[in-house]
Amino acid sequence: MKLIKFDKEERYIKAFTRLPKLLYSREDNMEDPGTMRKILLGEHPLSGCFSLDKFLVLDDSDKPLGRFCITSYEGDDTAYFGFFECVDDADAARFLFEKAYEFCKERGFKKILGPVDASFWIKYRLKINKFDKPYTGEPYNKDYYLKLFTDNGFEVAEHYTSHAFRAIDESYANDVYEQRFKTFTDAGYEIRSPKEEEFSSAIDDVYRLVTELYSDFPVFKNVKQEDFREVFMSYKQIMNMSMTKLAYYEGKAVGFYVSIPDYGNLVYHTGNPLNIMKILSTKKKPSRYIMLYMGVDQSHRGLGKALVYSIMKELMSNKLPSIGALMRDGKKTQEYAAGEITDVYEYVLLSRGIQ
Numbered sequence: 001m002k003l004i005k006f007d008k009e010e011r012y013i014k015a016f017t018r019l020p021k022l023l024y025s026r027e028d029n030m031e032d033p034g035t036m037r038k039i040l041l042g043e044h045p046l047s048g049c050f051s052l053d054k055f056l057v058l059d060d061s062d063k064p065l066g067r068f069c070i071t072s073y074e075g076d077d078t079a080y081f082g083f084f085e086c087v088d089d090a091d092a093a094r095f096l097f098e099k100a101y102e103f104c105k106e107r108g109f110k111k112i113l114g115p116v117d118a119s120f121w122i123k124y125r126l127k128i129n130k131f132d133k134p135y136t137g138e139p140y141n142k143d144y145y146l147k148l149f150t151d152n153g154f155e156v157a158e159h160y161t162s163h164a165f166r167a168i169d170e171s172y173a174n175d176v177y178e179q180r181f182k183t184f185t186d187a188g189y190e191i192r193s194p195k196e197e198e199f200s201s202a203i204d205d206v207y208r209l210v211t212e213l214y215s216d217f218p219v220f221k222n223v224k225q226e227d228f229r230e231v232f233m234s235y236k237q238i239m240n241m242s243m244t245k246l247a248y249y250e251g252k253a254v255g256f257y258v259s260i261p262d263y264g265n266l267v268y269h270t271g272n273p274l275n276i277m278k279i280l281s282t283k284k285k286p287s288r289y290i291m292l293y294m295g296v297d298q299s300h301r302g303l304g305k306a307l308v309y310s311i312m313k314e315l316m317s318n319k320l321p322s323i324g325a326l327m328r329d330g331k332k333t334q335e336y337a338a339g340e341i342t343d344v345y346e347y348v349l350l351s352r353g354i355q
Contacts, residue, residue, distance in 0.1 A: 094152060127345070
């Protein structure tokens with residue numbers, strides 16, 4: 001085995017992006033090869049926010065066995081270990097993790113945190129249960145990855161859950177949430193979906209709120225507003241606006257709830273014309289919705305349940321199930337609609353100290 005540190009050499013970029021195709025099926029490969037290539041070449045909208053060191057582990061015949069990147073941020077002594085993929089082989093994994101540790105130690109880092117694919121806004125966290133068909137936005141990986149991490153010096157640092165909720169219809173009643181919605185709307189709050197022409201300004205509102213509300217998350221880093229806008233403008237093509245809500249008070253956005261239909265992995269493989277047709281069909285007639293992001297200005301306590309009820313009303317009309325995605329342990333969002341939960345997906349963030 002050998003470790004290759006590369007920059008923009010085409011043959012290594014191809015090997016790096018080919019590995020997921022060898023490990024995953026067509027149905028559970030969640031990597032967008034076009035986006036991955038932009039990241040490796042430093043052409044992604046967020047590339048200016050971080051430094052990326054890229055590595056491949058090859059066997060003696062140059063077949064890729066594993067890959068990873070180390071992301072670093074100026075003024076931060078934590079190394080972010082990500083874009084990890086590896087064959088199910090203890091020796092290959094041990095070699096990969098040892099080389100990653102040696103590199104981070106030589107660079108003077110104090111800790112390794114992962115998996116973090118460069119940025120909070122690209123992908124992070126490791127899936128640890130329910131390896132069936134992945135949902136859109138889920139950090140997906142092989143089921144043996146947790147063992148590879150823990151066998152090689154990593155410990156769980158953070159735990160997250162996604163909650164699957166049953167379908168509800170017009171007969172559904174939740175007096176607490178309905179009353180909370182009425183209380184806030186009667187007090188002058190406006191909770192509504194953005195119009196098509198308001199999408200760009202809605203992104204700016206979400207950017208401001210996210211920057212304020214998510215700053216205590218372990219891997220959160222501020223990004224420029226224009227870069228954030230460029231990343232999230234693509235969401236417009238896959239969103240049904242009725243399932244995204246903004247809450248306004250005295251003309252100012254004070255809460256948001258962003259949802260999209262569940263496209264599985266179709267949106268990561270748009271180079272296939274058939275997938276484009278499937279995406280359009282799914283957008284028109286979803287089988288369920290994924291609740292990706294939610295936040296409420298902390299000076300408007302209780303607004304969260306009102307926002308949730310506004311989404312519940314849409315789900316009642318659609319009669320569809322949903323997933324509340326990727327909630328950090330200890331956050332109030334994990335308590336919402338607890339009685340309607342049908343399944344729980346789990347994820348972790350892991351760390352390893354450097355001696």
